[in-house]
Amino acid sequence: MPSVAIAIFPGVQALDVAGPVDVFAEANGFIDTADHYQVMLVAADAGAMRASNGMSLNADATFDATQRGFDLALVAGGPALPERVPDERLLEWLRGVSERCGRFGSICTGAFALGHAGLLDERNVTTHWQHAAQLAAQFPRAHVDFDRIYLRDERLVTSAGVTAGIDLSLALVAEDHGPHVALAVAKRLVVFSQRQGGQSQFSPYLTAPADETSPVAKVQAHVMAHISGNFTVKQLADVAGMSARNFARVFVQETDVTPHEFIERARMDAARKLLESTRLALKTIAYDCGFGTADRMRIVFTKRIGATPKQYRERFQNVSG
Structure with a gap:
């Protein structure tokens, strides 16, 4: 029977745990008994602990008691992980289990725990869209994909935010038992067996400028206030009160994107808001947001x-x- 260990800790995201557990439990209803997944929750200390939503989760065993290999070992995420170094007992367990498992990885912000354990260097990984840039900055030797729902790099598997742990688990079930079993499980859970698009469809492209009084912020506000218009670097430089060459350099320096890239992102966010909140025709939204045509x-x-x-x-x- 394939063994699955999911590492939990106080403040863990409950859905990061429950989603994959339910996928593997439901899969057992469609496969031979000999192939049933045996799922275990492991933690630094045995017994109950509170998830970030207040739910009580119960660890089946401690890290010290599970110094063996598993077919799959995952660490769940939690809201505090991006800002706090995890318990060293968790990091030590991850380092050891990564060498003994057929597959290992993380769900959501659990990627930060892998990073602190030194397991992301030169690996292709993903995490929650809201923390992907932070993961890339904190662990610069990792190759962070900002858009993928889940990602496989040899034995290492990582997923995007929260419910993406379900997508990852379905993909692993498909690897083990074929797409027909994964589809049957997805139907039982009333989710897509393979979600279309990446997690960028959930994330805003624009963030507020650090200094809202800067010339660059003034240009950004101008673009968003006149989103249906056409812009040149010269026009935007005039708004900023700079030469075109200096403006382009300063803009990239302060935003990490070119003026052209910013404009396209601004159009995307404006269009998404109208698609979400109105029934305007697509050609109207395209014109109003500066795309020109549908x-x-x-x-x-x-x-x-x-x-x-x-x-x-x-x-x-x-x-x-």
């Missing part, structure tokens, strides 16, 4: 988030009535 907007959406504007609207529209 075809151009579709090309940009497909390139950036792996979904067309129509598909995005179907998933996220919140208009009632």
Whole structure:
């Protein structure tokens, strides 16, 4: 029977744990008894602990008592992981189990625990979109993909935020028992067996400038206030009160993107808001947001988030009535 260990800790994200556990439990209903997944929750200390939502989770065994190999070992995420070095007992267990397991990895921000354990160097990984840039900065030798729902790099597996642990677990079930079993489990859980698009469809492209009084912030506000217009670097430099060459250099320095990239991201966010909150025709949204045509907007959406504007609207529209 394949063994699965999921590392938990006080403040763990409950859904990071429950999602994968349910996938493996449901898979047992579609496979031979001899192939049933045996799932164990492990922690530094035995017994109950509080998840970040207040739910009580119970560890089946301690790290000290599980110094053996598993077919799969995962560390769940938690809201505090990006800001706090985990318990050294967890890091030591991860280092050891990574050498003894067929597959190992993380769910959501559990990637930070792998990073602190020194297991992300030169590896392709992903995590929650909200913390991907922080993971890349904190562990610069890791190759962080900001968009993937889950990612496999040889024996290392990582997932994006929270429910993406379900996607990862379904993919592992498909590896073990074929896509038909993964599909059956997905139907039981009423989720997609393979989600379309990446996690960028859930994340905003724009963040507030660090200094809202800077010339660059003034240009950003100008673009967003006139999003349907056409912009040149010279025009934006005039808004900033700079030469075109100096403006382009300063803009990249302060935002890490070119003016052109910022404009396209701003158009994307403006269009997404209208797709979510209105029933405006796609061609109207495309014009109002500066794409010009619905075809151009579709090309940009497909390139950036792996979904067309129509598909995005179907998933996220919140208009009632």
